[in-house]
Amino acid sequence: MILYELDAINEQYFSPYTWRILMSLNHKNLYKNTKRVQVKFSDKSLINHKGFNTVPVLEDKGIWINESFEIAKYLEQKYTDTPSLFGGEKSMKLTFIINQMLDPKILSILARIIVADVYKVLKPEDKKYFRETREKMLNKKIEDVELESDKYIPIFQKELNPFRKIIKNNDYMTGNHPVYCDYLLFGFFMWARNSSPKQILVKDDVLWHWRNRMLNLFNGFAKKSNGFEIK
Template sequence: MTIMLYELAGRDAARPFSPHCWKTVMSLAHKGLEFERSAVPFTGVPEVENRFGKTVPVLRDGDKVISDSFDIALYLEETYPDRPTLFGGEGGVALSRFMEAWSASQIHTTIGGRLLLDIHAMLEPQDQAYFRESREARFGRPLEDVVEAGAERIREFGAKLEPLRLMLKRQPFIGGEGPLFADYIVFGAFQWARVCSAEELLEPDDPVSLWFDRCLDLHAGIGRSVAAAA
């Protein structure tokens, strides 16, 4: 039975942008599994799989339905142990837990506010209304003010990546010689920015940029299947 992935997209269904959904796309490709992708707008998420959850990604594999990118990765690892590993053992799971927390606190909080208007512009009108209302309630101010304030955070972004940069000077991937789910966690954040915004976050020769390019080339270039924002 075909594996189905429900992922977030805007007006153009061929441009999925959610960082969390991209983690799952890369995980499925890493495992070499065939899957179909179903684009879901923000206002359509509550209807996925008979109101299974409040967020995507959601994965259906036969009669099994799972949400949350980390839980999906754990499911894939357990269900398809004969396929390439996403974790390389318990230590890799622990590493990925750390990278999840680090990415959320250092990368998402830095670039997320900066992307709000870019994301808003990608949506259909009904989703724009939902997005503006929900995000302005979250941030406590208009989207335009959040984006303007985000400019200062972007200027500090390079310094926040120094631990990752130092690691990637010594090895090609966070997982070592090859990628693991820990790589896909951070990749998802950079892919989010790449798909939504034309703003350059890093210099092309930055070790983190070079690592991101290597990730884009993985699994027959599935990351490049969506062009960068122009």
Template structure:
């Protein structure tokens, strides 16, 4: 049966959520048939019984499952005969906690710092129906206007790039963060970088950055699943 993925969509339907991209990669990695449902922030309340506050949400076997980490574990447990996201031992092996560590690290080292750089670009590329909600909710949460949040962003980008050095050293020695082939940790980091690639013209990776070559490999996976998406960056 086809799994439905409620996937955050901006103006022109572009899919930009790193939380949702993790799940698209996970579904493709497992070779599970799925369809995405383009979903705006203001549509989330109409999913299923209306109890979900965030996406991704998947609908499978008559149930709705929310939260990217819970969904990934659900897919791993429910479809054990498909390629594992976590490597040897699947959800019972050591790769599971390594993957969770990478997901948490990715939030703090990549996604949180990036928010202060690209939040206004995100706003600009949202469906007009979502813009008032996004501005009001984020300004209330952070206590600043979107414009104030992105102040001095060139300097913030320098700090952000420096924070990526653990990834560089890893990719000096191997093609993927997980070794010879990609696993969940690669999907977490790629998803985090697809977010700015889809939503801002500010180029965050240099052309000679080893991460650019790796991102190119990630974009070509699964018949260019992510590579075919609309983007704002030149090159990768």
């Protein structure tokens, strides 16, 4: 299996959507059979010959899939003898709804906090494309977004209140074991951890503890990745 992800300096691979799949592959004991290949913002030839413009992309025995949720669904349906990511068809559909609601909201808030840090961990050849596309998306210069980044940290924290309520009585979103819904949210935290020194959660917040549990899953798989220290 090949997983295409975004490149970064110092192997600080930060793509939030790819992190969902990295965790899912570990969950389903498939990571050991996976080769990770880095794609550049400035050169997507490895994936765009299949019509894809974003990562993650998964290639499995001649089958190519993109869109993180589609990849998770594929893994779930193809590898049925490994631990389930969703716990059934209905949960999968409900998780998709959460996915659709979560992504635009969290992306736009977190981008306003870390975009300047992400810019710093890009390979030099990717900076021009990233600046052009992200400044268009945010309607501001990266440096001006950074000036206001502190303002968005409490907004980000407040946005996570529903998850805080869920996690309060559980180790993970649905009980004692992580499921894809945990990886959905966790991907965003890995985006921040691997690109930015900013601390986006307050120590001892229930989500801070949840994030620690997530970092420690699969023998500390996420924790061992190159990023910044979480305090």
